[in-house]
Each structure stands twice: as structure tokens, then as C-alpha cells.
Amino acid sequence: MLGLSALLVALLISLFIVQFLKLQWACRRLPPGPTPLPIIGNMWVMxxxxxxxxxxxxxxxxxxxxxxxxxxxxxxxLNGFQTVKDGLTVHAEDVSGRPSTPFWQRVASGKGIIFTSGHTWKQQRRFGLMTLRNLGLGKKGLEHRVQEEACHLVEFFMQERGQPLDPSFPIVHSVSNVIAAVVFGHRFTIENKNFHQVIESYDYMVKFGSSVSEMLYDIFPWLMNHLPGPHQKVFYCHEFLRSFARNEIRNHRENGPPDEPQDFIDFYLAQIDKSKDDPTSTFDEDNMVQAIFDLFLAGTETTTTTLRWTVLDMVAHPDVQEKVQKELDAVLGPSQLICYEDRKKLPYTNAVIHEIQRYNSVVAVGVPRECIRGTVLQGFPIEKGTIIIPNLTSALLDPEQWETPRQFNPNHFLDKDGNFVNKDAFLAFSAGHRVCLGELLARTELFLFFSNLMRAFTFKLPEGVKEINTEAITWITLQPHPYKICAVPR
Ligand code: HEM
Structure with a gap:
């Protein structure tokens, strides 16, 4: 019996050594890094x-x-501005794939924009970009929708009359309504319970997407599919969101095509019709439903979190808040409709928005990429299928690019005469072929929401509260802890 145990132990140790040596052999052509161990790799350093x-x-x-x-x-x-930027742009096509985990594979099933690669991704992404452009960004169409939502948000805060409030829900409601306008062509009132469920379902999916339960699902997908747990609720949320989208598509179909397409669904239905005889077309209802899911997922969480940091940063830096308000008062009338174009006359306000994005680095380590063919990164040969993580935060905090990287400092985006200056190292929206598809919409939202709020309110801590927690919680994004502030009408 003892002999058998000893044999087993010896076998296990030999297997461990063989695995260990195999890993060292595999490392020889890869960029350097901590020594990997069998089974766990380098998980212990994370x-x-x-x-x-x-x-x-x-x-x-x-x-x-x-x-x-x-x-x-x-x-x-990839770490630091230059390496992240070069890694994503020098061989941009080679690194344009997206890896899929069993969880996201089950959710997206190889459809839509975010979780696809190759032909499907190219068609769906190009169509998404073109549609956003056609819907009037840069002209007046979508900007008007954002203005409308900014006014609703100001009204909501006004009703609170300076009493302490957690701004998270009104913010996510307004931001989700911008995507609803893009995709469905209409907004939902704050009383609409179905839309509350949409917002809560996305929130649940984002939180699950970076949890231990998700890791377990990715390691044991088959087993987890048969077990109860939070992953089952996630699949329920996903199903609810899909049927919500399908319902909107059905309504569009029933109403028939409008003279001019008004929203993403109108454009998509027309595209399905146009390409029905093209065997290479990926335009079908499943891809449409997943693309809608992707626009909501990518477009609400990021913008909402940035706006939640915005309010917190203004409370933490009252001197900056005051300077923004002075600039807005000097340039804009009290009830003038604010346009995205106005940012050019508001360099300090524009710089503060960029600094909020830089300093809080909402998308933390970026979204993973996959090499679609063998390539070379910084002199290292990288095989097809290899996963790449561009650490966006490391570019936004790179000490070689920013004067005071760990301090909130709007001067990072101003020259000595107070003019706004763009910075190459500002990679909040990533770079390369998969750079954020909604960048222009997001910039419009951040500018219009921020300037409307700052013109109407001064954000303050509730009476008796002396400190505010500015540490981040890591989900898929870096989020602030829940907080309450007072929006005091000016
Ligand atoms: C402050 C707001 C936002 C930030 C910081 C942000 C940032 C990002 C980042 C870092 C990526 C990953 C790019 C890569 O793979 O390297 C991304 C992708 C994406 N974003 Fe945004 N985003 C924002 C708002 C939006 C909005 C409003 C929309 C919706 C219209 C949107 C739609 C997308 C989509 C669809 C992708 C996937 C693109 C692809 O895989 O080709 N984002 N975003």
C-alpha cells in the first residue's frame, strides 16, 4: 500500500516537473515574465x-x-503609452481579433460587434459606425437627443432641491436613454418599470462579467450549465434583454419602413433587405439583436461610470468646479442650448472632462485582443491566437507623458495660454482597428451632460460629511463606491 502511494507521489512529481519544463520551453520565444507554474501559471502574482x-x-x-x-x-x-500605442497600431490588422471565453461565447454566440472577429466583426462594426454617422452625429440629429437627456437629468436633480442623493440611477437612466434613442428611436420615462429592468439586467451582467463565478464558469462551463447559481440569473437577464430588443424590432416591422430611417433598427432592417441575395452577408436578426445588446453594454456602463466620477471629482476639487462654472457663465447665456461645438470656446471645461477620463481610467486594463495571424510586437514574434492585453491605465498614468500622473490636474490638457491641447497619450478610448466605436457619441455626452450640470448646480458633500471615498472598485470598469452628494441649484 505504502509502495503504491510512493509510486503515485513520484508520478505526480514527475508529471509536475515535465509540465514545468514544457512551460519553460514554451516561454523561450515569448516576451519575458514571471516563471509560470503548471496549472496555475502566474495567477499567484495577480x-x-x-x-x-x-x-x-x-x-x-x-x-x-x-x-x-x-x-x-x-x-x-502591453504597458506604458508608447508600447500600448505601437502594439495596437503598428500591425493594427494582426491584433484586431477578440478572444472569447466560454461565458461570453454562450452569451454572444459569435454574433454582433464586441465579441466577434474576422468577417462578421468587420461587417457589423462598419455598419454600426456608418449608422451612427447617418443618425446625425456631427450634424444635429443625435446631438439633439443628448441635449434632451441632459435637460431631463438637470430637471431630476432640480426636483431634489439640494437634498442628499445618490446620482447613480438618474445618470444611468439618462445615458441608457441616449442609447435607446439611437437604437429604438425613442426614450423611456423614469416611471417605466420595464426599462428599469433593462438597466438592472445590464448592471447585473457587467458585475457578473468580472466575478469569481464567471471564472468558475469559464473553467467548468459544462458542469456550471447544470448547476444553480448567479450564472443562471445572468442567462435569464440576457434572455430578457434579447426579448426586449426583439419586441422593439417587431414593432418596427409592424409599422413598416419609414421614408427616412430614424434609428439603428430602421437602418438594420433596410440592410437585411438590401443584402438578402448576398451569400457573404452577416445581416440577420440574430446579429442585429446582439449588436443592440453590444451598443447598450458598451455605451452605458462606461459613460455612466465616467459621469459618476465626474460628480465625485467636482466635490473633491471645489476650486476646479468653481473655475468651470466661471468659464461657463462667461461664455454661455443662462438658458442657452449648449452644443458640442461650444467646447471650442470652453477650453478649461473641455480640459477638465479629459482629465476626469485620464485620472479615473474607467476601462482599466482595456479590452483583450487576439492575434488573427502571426505577428511581431516590439521585436517579439507572437503566434496566431495569442491574447494581448493593452493596459490603458498605464498609458493614462505614464510618468513620461504626464506632468503629475497621479494627481488630478486639468493643466495636463492646457497650454501656458490656457488653450486646450489634445494629448497622444490620452488612450481612454483605446487605439487601432477596434478603437471605441462610440467615441464621438461618448465625447458629446460627457461634454453636454457635464456643462449642463455645472451651469445649473454646485455639487457639495451633505452636511456633516467630511470625507468622500475616491478609491475605485474593480468590476469590468473601475467604479466609485456608492456615495451621496447635494446638487445645490446655483
Ligand atoms: C466614456 C465612454 C466610453 C469609453 C471610455 C469607451 C471605451 C472603449 C474601449 C477602451 C473599448 C475597447 C477598444 C479595444 O478593443 O481596444 C471600447 C469598445 C467599444 N465601444 Fe466604447 N467607450 C465609451 C463609450 C461608448 C459608447 C457611448 C458606445 C456606443 C455607441 C460604445 C461602443 C463601443 C463598442 C461597440 C465597442 C467594441 C468595438 C469593437 O469591438 O470593434 N462605447 N470602448
Missing amino acids: DFKRQHETLIKLAQIYGNIFTLWMGPIPIII
Whole structure:
């Protein structure tokens, strides 16, 4: 019996050694990194609550391009502005794939924009971009919708009369309504319970998407499919969101095509019709439903979180808030409709918005990419199928690019005469072929929401509250802790 146990132990140790040596052999052509162990790889070095900071620390040891093993999978990490930018743009097509985990594979089924690669991604992305343009961004169409939502948000805060409130729900409601206007062509009132459920379902999915339960699902998908748990609620939320979208599509179909397409669904239905005889077309109802899901998922969480940080940063930096208000008062009339174009006359306000995005780095470590063919990154040959993580925070906090990277400082985006200056290292929306598809819409939203709120209110801590927590919680995005502030009418 003892002999058998000893044999088993010896076998296990030999297997471990063989695996260990195999891993070292696999490492020889990859960028450097901590030594991987069988089964766990380098998981032991990761602080999953502060991934972006762990990656910045590891770059100080291994250099701006290094390898981390997540279990048996090598992941290439890009760190610092120049490496992130070059990694995403020098061979932009080579790194334009998106890896899929079993969880996102089950949710997206290879459809839509965010979780696809190759032909489907190219068609769906190009169509998404073109539709946003056609819906009037840069002209007046969508901008008008954003203005309308900004006014609703101001009205909502006004009703609170300076009493303490958590601004999260009114903000997410307004931001989701902008996407609803883009996709469905109409908004939902704050009383609409079905729309509340839409918002809550996306929120639940985002939180699940970076939880231990998601990791378990990715390791044991087959088993988890048969077990109860939060993943089952996520699939229920996803199904609810799909049927919500299908219902809107049905209404559009029943109303027939309008003279001029008014929203994403109108354009998509026309596109399905146009390409019905094209065998290479990916335009069908399943791709439409998933693209709608993607626009909501990518377009609400990021913008909402940035606006929640905006309010918090203004409370934490009352001097900045005052300077923004002075600039707005000097340039705009008290009831003048604010346009995106006005940012050019408001350099300080524009700089503050950019600094809020830089300083809070909402998309933390970026969204993973996959090499669609063999390529070379910073001199290292990288095989097809390799996963790449562009640590966006490391570019937004790069000490070589920013004067005071860890301090909130709007001067990062101003020259000595107070003019606004764009910075190459501002990679909040990423770079390369998969750069944020909604960048222009997001910029319009941030500017119009911020300037309307700042013109109408001064944000303050509730009476008796002396401090506010500015630490971030890591979900898919870096979020502030829940807080209450007073929006005091000016
Ligand atoms: C402050 C707001 C926003 C930030 C910081 C942001 C940031 C990002 C980032 C970092 C990516 C990943 C790009 C990559 O793969 O390298 C991304 C992708 C994407 N974003 Fe945004 N985003 C914002 C708002 C929006 C809005 C409003 C929309 C909707 C219209 C949107 C739609 C998308 C889509 C569809 C993708 C996937 C693109 C693809 O895979 O080709 N985003 N965004």
C-alpha cells in the first residue's frame, strides 16, 4: 500500500516537473515574465482587485512588454503609452481579433460587434459606425437627443432641491436613454418599470462579467450549465434583454419602413433587405439583436461610470468646479442650448472632462485582443491566437507623458495660454482597428451632460460629511463606491 502511494507521489512529481519544463520551453520565444507554474501559471502574482496596478508594477521588473500565464494560457501585456500605442497600431490588422471565453461565447454566440472577429466583426462594426454617422452625429440629429437627456437629468436633480442623493440611477437612466434613442428611436420615462429592468439586467451582467463565478464558469462551463447559481440569473437577464430588443424590432416591422430611417433598427432592417441575395452577408436578426445588446453594454456602463466620477471629482476639487462654472457663465447665456461645438470656446471645461477620463481610467486594463495571424510586437514574434492585453491605465498614468500622473490636474490638457491641447497619450478610448466605436457619441455626452450640470448646480458633500471615498472598485470598469452628494441649484 505504502509502495503504491510512493509510486503515485513520484508520478505526480514527475508529471509536475515535465509540465514545468514544457512551460519553460514554451516561454523561450515569448516576451519575458514571471516563471509560470503548471496549472496555475502566474495567477499567484495577480491582485485581481487592482489588476492595472499589478501590471504596472510587473512592467517595472520585466519591461513594457511581458508575458503572464493565466493557467495554461500565455497573455502578452502591453504597458506604458508608447508600447500600448505601437502594439495596437503598428500591425493594427494582426491584433484586431477578440478572444472569447466560454461565458461570453454562450452569451454572444459569435454574433454582433464586441465579441466577434474576422468577417462578421468587420461587417457589423462598419455598419454600426456608418449608422451612427447617418443618425446625425456631427450634424444635429443625435446631438439633439443628448441635449434632451441632459435637460431631463438637470430637471431630476432640480426636483431634489439640494437634498442628499445618490446620482447613480438618474445618470444611468439618462445615458441608457441616449442609447435607446439611437437604437429604438425613442426614450423611456423614469416611471417605466420595464426599462428599469433593462438597466438592472445590464448592471447585473457587467458585475457578473468580472466575478469569481464567471471564472468558475469559464473553467467548468459544462458542469456550471447544470448547476444553480448567479450564472443562471445572468442567462435569464440576457434572455430578457434579447426579448426586449426583439419586441422593439417587431414593432418596427409592424409599422413598416419609414421614408427616412430614424434609428439603428430602421437602418438594420433596410440592410437585411438590401443584402438578402448576398451569400457573404452577416445581416440577420440574430446579429442585429446582439449588436443592440453590444451598443447598450458598451455605451452605458462606461459613460455612466465616467459621469459618476465626474460628480465625485467636482466635490473633491471645489476650486476646479468653481473655475468651470466661471468659464461657463462667461461664455454661455443662462438658458442657452449648449452644443458640442461650444467646447471650442470652453477650453478649461473641455480640459477638465479629459482629465476626469485620464485620472479615473474607467476601462482599466482595456479590452483583450487576439492575434488573427502571426505577428511581431516590439521585436517579439507572437503566434496566431495569442491574447494581448493593452493596459490603458498605464498609458493614462505614464510618468513620461504626464506632468503629475497621479494627481488630478486639468493643466495636463492646457497650454501656458490656457488653450486646450489634445494629448497622444490620452488612450481612454483605446487605439487601432477596434478603437471605441462610440467615441464621438461618448465625447458629446460627457461634454453636454457635464456643462449642463455645472451651469445649473454646485455639487457639495451633505452636511456633516467630511470625507468622500475616491478609491475605485474593480468590476469590468473601475467604479466609485456608492456615495451621496447635494446638487445645490446655483
Ligand atoms: C466614456 C465612454 C466610453 C469609453 C471610455 C469607451 C471605451 C472603449 C474601449 C477602451 C473599448 C475597447 C477598444 C479595444 O478593443 O481596444 C471600447 C469598445 C467599444 N465601444 Fe466604447 N467607450 C465609451 C463609450 C461608448 C459608447 C457611448 C458606445 C456606443 C455607441 C460604445 C461602443 C463601443 C463598442 C461597440 C465597442 C467594441 C468595438 C469593437 O469591438 O470593434 N462605447 N470602448
